[in-house]
Amino acid sequence: MRGSVVKFTFRRKRISGMLAVVPARERTFLEEMSNFNFPESRSLKLKEVMGYDRRRLVEPGVCVSDLAVFGLRHLFEGGWLQPDEIDGLFLITQTPDYLMPPTSNVIQGRLGLKQDAYCLDISQGCAGFVIGLIQAFSLLEQEGVRKVVLINADVLSRKTSPKDRNIYPLVGDAAAITVIERDAADSVIHASVKMDGTRSEVLMIPAGGLRLPSSPETAVLEDVGDKNLRAKDHLFMDGSAVFNFVQTEVPPLIEDTLKNANVAVDAVDYFLCHQPNRFMLQKLADKMKVPHARMPNNVVERFGNSSGATIPIAVIINLAEQVKGAGCLACLAGFGVGMTWSSMLMRLGGLSFCELVDYA
C-alpha cells in the first residue's frame, strides 16, 4: 500500500568526521572475468557499460567487527575520538559476525567501550547510511548523549558466488565510520524514507537464517536459467528489477525531501547517492536532470559496491578537502535491500577528519 512519505526534520545536528576502512586486497575485473559463463567480448562490454574495474575484498575469514575495530582504533590513536566519548554505537550491516549476539556488542567488548554506550545492530544495507543518520540524530535528542558513532559495514563478497556475473563483479567490502554530534549553528536537516516489504525478494540471501538453514543442499551451485551459477547461501539480486525500482522510486523521494526543505535541485551542490554501479547513477542523474559532475559515480570502479559504506566513500574520495573546509549542501540518497529508499538534505562541512585507510 502506498501512503504519504515519512518525513523527518532534525535541528542542530552535524557530521563531525568520516573514516572509511577498505581491505588492502584489490582484485580487477579482468582477473576475474574467466570465472563467468559468458564470452569474453560480452564481459568486456559489461565492464565498459557498468564501469567495473577494481574492487577491494577481504581475505577469507575477515568479519565486519574486524574492519570496525581497526577503524575505531585508528581514530583513537589519531586523537580524533576518545573511547569514553562514544555514547551511542549503531552498526548497520547485512553480514553480522553472528546471528547472535549483536556485532555492535562484539565491537564494544573488543574495544572495552563503556557500559553505557548504547549499542545497536540495525539490519539495513544500501539505504543504511541515511537510516543510520536518522537513528543517530534521534538519539542525540537525548540531553545526556553527546556523540554517536555510526558504522556502515559489510563483507558481502563472502556471500556472493564468483560464478555469478550479475553480482560478483560489483561487490566490494568496506566499513565506514561516521561521528555525529550536536551543531552549535542552528542547522536544519530534512529526510524522507520509504520501505516496501512486498518487494523484499528482489535482493536477498535465501539460506542461512532460520527459514532455510544452511545445509549441504543450500551450498550447491545452480544455474537458474541465466548462465549464472549461484547457491541459496549466496546473495541474489534481480538486477533489472533493482534498476526499475531506482529509476521510478528514488527521484520522487528526493523531490519530496527538497520540497520539504524548500530547496531547488540547482541549489544542491552534490547528490551523494549509494553507488550500485556507474550505469545506474548516470541514468538516475539523467532522469533527475542533474549534471553527472554533481552526482559522483566513481566508487564502484575503484572500490566496488560496499552497501551502506558507499556514500561516505564517495564523500571521502571526491570531496574530502571541501567538507573539511567551508563545506557544501548535499543531498544524500540510499536505496536497496528491503526494499528501502531514503534521502536527506544537509550541509557537510567543518569535518575534523575525512579519510580512507587500508585494512591489512
Place this chain on the structure above:
Amino acid sequence: MNEFLEKLAVILEVDEVNGEDDLRAFPQWDSLTVLSVIAMLDADYGVNLRAADLQEAASAGVLWKLVQSKKSP
C-alpha cells in the same frame, strides 16, 4: 517504430533490426542487453518494463506494441 528499431540495433551491435526479428535469437541477447533495453525504454519512452516482459516478447514488433500500450497518455 523505425526509430525504436534503430535504437535496438545500436544496443544489439547489428546493422539493422526488423519488426519480425526475434530479439532472443541475437547472439548479443543477454542480461546486459536486457538491462540496456530497459534503460532505453525508461529514458526515451518513459516506460518501465520488467526483464520478463522482454523475454516474453516474441519479436521486436511485439515489444514495440507493448511499449505503445504502456506509454503514459
